[in-house]
Every structure is written in C-alpha cells, then in structure tokens.
Amino acid sequence: MSEERLYLYPLWLRIWHWINALMFLVLIATGLSLQYAGPESTFIRFDYAVQYHNIAGIILTISFVFFVLANRFTSNRKFYRIKYKGFVKRLMKQFRYYIYGVFIHEPKPYPVSEKRKFNPLQKLSYVMVMYLMMPVIIITGFGLLFPETNIENVFGVAGIYLTDLLHIVTGFVLSVFMIVHIYFCTFGKTVGSEFKSMFTGWH
Amino acid sequence: MITKKTRAFLLLAAMMTTFISAWSQDEAEEERVYDFAEENHQCFKCHGHKTFYYFNENMDQQIRERMNPYYIIDTVEYYSSNHWNFSCFDCHSYDYSDFPHPNELRMEPKPGCLDCHGGDDYEDLSWEKIDEEFQKSVHSTKHSADFKCSMCHDPHTYKVNARTNENIKETIQYDNGICLSCHADINKYQLIVDFVNPNVLETHQWLPNQALHWQSVRCIECHVEMNEDMLIAHNVQPKEKAVRKCVECHSENSLLLASLYKYQVKERRNELGFFNAAIMNNSYIIGANRNYYLNMISLILFGMVVLGIGIHATIRIIKK
Ligand code: HEM
Numbered sequence: 001m002s003e004e005r006l007y008l009y010p011l012w013l014r015i016w017h018w019i020n021a022l023m024f025l026v027l028i029a030t031g032l033s034l035q036y037a038g039p040e041s042t043f044i045r046f047d048y049a050v051q052y053h054n055i056a057g058i059i060l061t062i063s064f065v066f067f068v069l070a071n072r073f074t075s076n077r078k079f080y081r082i083k084y085k086g087f088v089k090r091l092m093k094q095f096r097y098y099i100y101g102v103f104i105h106e107p108k109p110y111p112v113s114e115k116r117k118f119n120p121l122q123k124l125s126y127v128m129v130m131y132l133m134m135p136v137i138i139i140t141g142f143g144l145l146f147p148e149t150n151i152e153n154v155f156g157v158a159g160i161y162l163t164d165l166l167h168i169v170t171g172f173v174l175s176v177f178m179i180v181h182i183y184f185c186t187f188g189k190t191v192g193s194e195f196k197s198m199f200t201g202w203h
Numbered sequence: 204m205i206t207k208k209t210r211a212f213l214l215l216a217a218m219m220t221t222f223i224s225a226w227s228q229d230e231a232e233e234e235r236v237y238d239f240a241e242e243n244h245q246c247f248k249c250h251g252h253k254t255f256y257y258f259n260e261n262m263d264q265q266i267r268e269r270m271n272p273y274y275i276i277d278t279v280e281y282y283s284s285n286h287w288n289f290s291c292f293d294c295h296s297y298d299y300s301d302f303p304h305p306n307e308l309r310m311e312p313k314p315g316c317l318d319c320h321g322g323d324d325y326e327d328l329s330w331e332k333i334d335e336e337f338q339k340s341v342h343s344t345k346h347s348a349d350f351k352c353s354m355c356h357d358p359h360t361y362k363v364n365a366r367t368n369e370n371i372k373e374t375i376q377y378d379n380g381i382c383l384s385c386h387a388d389i390n391k392y393q394l395i396v397d398f399v400n401p402n403v404l405e406t407h408q409w410l411p412n413q414a415l416h417w418q419s420v421r422c423i424e425c426h427v428e429m430n431e432d433m434l435i436a437h438n439v440q441p442k443e444k445a446v447r448k449c450v451e452c453h454s455e456n457s458l459l460l461a462s463l464y465k466y467q468v469k470e471r472r473n474e475l476g477f478f479n480a481a482i483m484n485n486s487y488i489i490g491a492n493r494n495y496y497l498n499m500i501s502l503i504l505f506g507m508v509v510l511g512i513g514i515h516a517t518i519r520i521i522k523k
Binding site for chain 1: 409411412415448449450453454494497501504505508509512515516518519522
C-alpha cells in the first residue's frame, strides 16, 4: 500500500456528503415514526414528524441535485464509471476478499490510488444508490408531497398507495445500505481513518 | 413498441370494459316506475323552477314571479332521493293544490322524520338512537327550536350514501356537503344564528394538506362522538372536543375503521397481508396502511444484515 497521502474528497463532496448523511438520519427517524405511528407509541409527534420529514426531504433533494451536477462537471465522475468487461470477476474477487482474505490479512485486491477511489463493490453500490435508488425515493417522495399528481386508481388500488409502497421499500433498502456502508468504512488503515478522511479530504 | 397483437388486445380490453360498465349501469337502474310523477308535476311546475307563472285575475294577465330560493326543489334530486316514490301530498296537505296557498296551511306543522320513521319498522337505521344522539349535539342543545333533522336531511333530496354508495370519495363529498351547506354558506348559517360563520378553512389551518384531508375524511370523523350502535353517529360535539391528534387516524387502529370505513371493514387483514385493507382501495393513510408480510420481511432482512455485520466484525477482531 502506498504511503503517499491522496486528496480524494474535495470540499464540495465532503459538504454534500455530511449534509446528505444528516438529512438521511432525520428522514429515517421521522419516516419510521410516521410509518409506525400509534397513540401510545409515537416516537416523534406526528405533525412534527411530517414537517421535519418534508423539510429534510427537500434539503436532501437539493443536495442530491447538487451532487449529480458536481459529479458531472468535476473529475470526481471518473470514479463512478463502470467498465463492464470483467466487472463481475472483479466484483467476485473483492467479495472473496471480504468474506475470506481480510481475515488472513491478505493485501487488498483493489487498493485506493489516485485513479481508483473505490473498489468494485463500492463502485457498484454507490452507482446504484446515487443513480437509481435516490431518484426513486425522491420522485416517490414528491409524489406523496403532491398527492394530486398520482394516478387515481391502478387496478382497484389507490395509486398513491403504490407510490408509498415504493417509497417505503426504497427507504428500507437505502437504510440497509447506510448501515452496510458505514461498516465497510471501517476497513481503512485503522477503523476510524476513513471517517477522518471524509472530514479532512485526505486519504 | 405497440405490436399489432397488443393493439388488438387493448382494443378488446377497452370493448370489454365499456360493455361491462354499461351492463352494470343498467343493472343499477332497475326499472323505476314513478307513480306520482304526474301528480307532483302540478307542484314542480312552480317549485321546480326559479320563476313561476300564475294568472292574476284582477289584472287579467299571466304574471311571472320569482320563487323563494328555499322553496325550490330540484326535480332530478327529488326523484333519486330516498323518498322518490312519494307524492307531495303524502307529507303536505291537499289544499296546496290551490294557489295562492290557503293561509291556514302556514300554521300547519310539517311532519318530522320520526313521525314516520319512529317505531320498530325502521330499526335497521337506528332512528330512535340517532334522535337521542342528535338531541345531545351542539346544534340541537343550542338551537333546539330551529335545528331539526331536516336542516341536514332535506326530506326532498336526501339520499343515503354511506350505507349504499361504493365510492367512498363520493360519500365523503356528499356528507361534507351537508355540513358545508351551512358552515361555508353564510346565508344558510344565518337561518339559525345572527353572527357570521367562522371561516372553516381558517379554523382548520393546523391540518396540513387540508384539501386532501377534506376529500378523504368527513367532518363528522373529527366532530362527532363515536357510537358503536349506529353507522352514522350523530352527536356533534363542541369544538373543544374535536379530534385533533393526527395519530387517531394515522395509526394501525385508525378511528376511520370505526367510522368512515365501518361498513367496509370485514376482515382485519386480507389475503395479501395488508392491515386495514378496506382503506387501501381509496387512499393511503400514513401509519394506518401497513403490510404484514413486508413488515416481517423487512424485520428479518434487517436482523440478518445486523447479524452478518456482527459476525464479520467479531471474526475480524479475533483474527487481528
Ligand atoms: C452517518 C452515515 C454515514 C457515514 C458515517 C458515512 C461515511 C462515509 C465515509 C467514511 C466515506 C468515505 C469512504 C468511501 O469513499 O467509501 C463515505 C463515502 C460515501 N458515502 Fe457515506 N456515510 C454515511 C451516509 C451515507 C449516505 C446516506 C449515503 C447515500 C445515500 C452515502 C453515500 C456515500 C458516497 C456516494 C460516498 C462516496 C463519495 C465519493 O468519494 O465520491 N453515505 N461515506
């Protein structure tokens, strides 16, 4: 592993990332509170939860649009490009490392370098999350915010119901992603080093 | 890419649906014979219109005059109401055939709903209990002389909805229309009191998505005391007692199941595992619509992820 320090996370990315993470935590807390609302078991008062959830969702949307644009027009975008040839093989190699290699202290198959910020698994999950899941959850979220935009009725089920189902399922998948994501961020030089990087920018 | 085959299929499907809906419409409008149409027409020719004509013998000419708007009865609504097959004379004196109507008629009491609907014959709609509840309501306690059932149920136009209409949204609109006919209309409001009606849009500002709420729930959901014994509870409470807590509806045992969806709630969980399936076809109520299987699956998946991370981390620590 090279010892030279790399500047991997530019300021705009760090700001985006921590706003994004904070809003995500708010959305999960309020979202769960709404979904499991009950007279005795309210975690956050319903009307507050609705309001916080809406506000956090709007901030998240703005920051997401910012991310997409910034990622389009800066060099950071190269890290998100998937080369299909041999991708599955590379994925398997990384996967093998995580379930076996890491325990016997094998070297990382795809160490971080200037050209390669993410290992194949990271790359796949970030691309899926940022360019598939996030748009879905944002669009369905706005569908719920402006219910009149929903199709009234789909085969006897309220259209808004389907929108919501998609919103909740995506929210769940993203929450699971976040937990796994945080865990995989402990694979740096030390358990905390990657978190530090995301604050300082230096790897 | 619509191929010929799919186009043919779509056409067929469209034809089927028009056929089926046309057929079911026929079914609903089982031949009604309006026994009193002719008899009632002698009244509708004046009371069905904004203006009416009569022959003034003193002036020896036909006079066109305005009808008191409160005395106008919509013919179409009358013939689709509960009392569609009634003659005016079932409830009003024959002497109304004369015009001008004889003076004594003014003094004659008009029949109340309970005059006919009291007693055992009509138990299914719990009339007596409704009357009891109504007597306790704000409207009745404050204005018992002026506020009668007919303020909300015009005997000429009322048509039961909640019990019979399969389209919940229509029922909601109908029932809210009853309340809004006064609370959003100063003229009718002031038939009862002298002051101006508080603007209901403003007094309900605390409710987000107000327009959506008023299409999806009825005023009575929040303003009427629950009562197990009848489909439509009738005790309208003072405003301090109105439902304000969101979770009363936005929760698994939503109060809507005991009111708005009372008639629909047959099963607690349908075959697909949806809690409160009755609500699902019409709207989505945060907190009230949960899917049992989705809940289980997400719980299991979540547990597995946490467990996996736990095991992985433990091995990492051991092998350090
Ligand atoms: C409190 C929760 C979170 C923590 C502690 C956290 C931590 C981190 C850390 C340490 C990194 C740098 C390591 C790496 O590049 O893989 C990172 C990167 C990243 N995180 Fe998070 N994260 C959180 C939430 C999220 C959420 C909710 C999302 C997306 C929905 C997200 C998306 C990303 C992306 C896309 C990157 C790569 C950014 C780039 O370098 O281009 N993170 N995160």
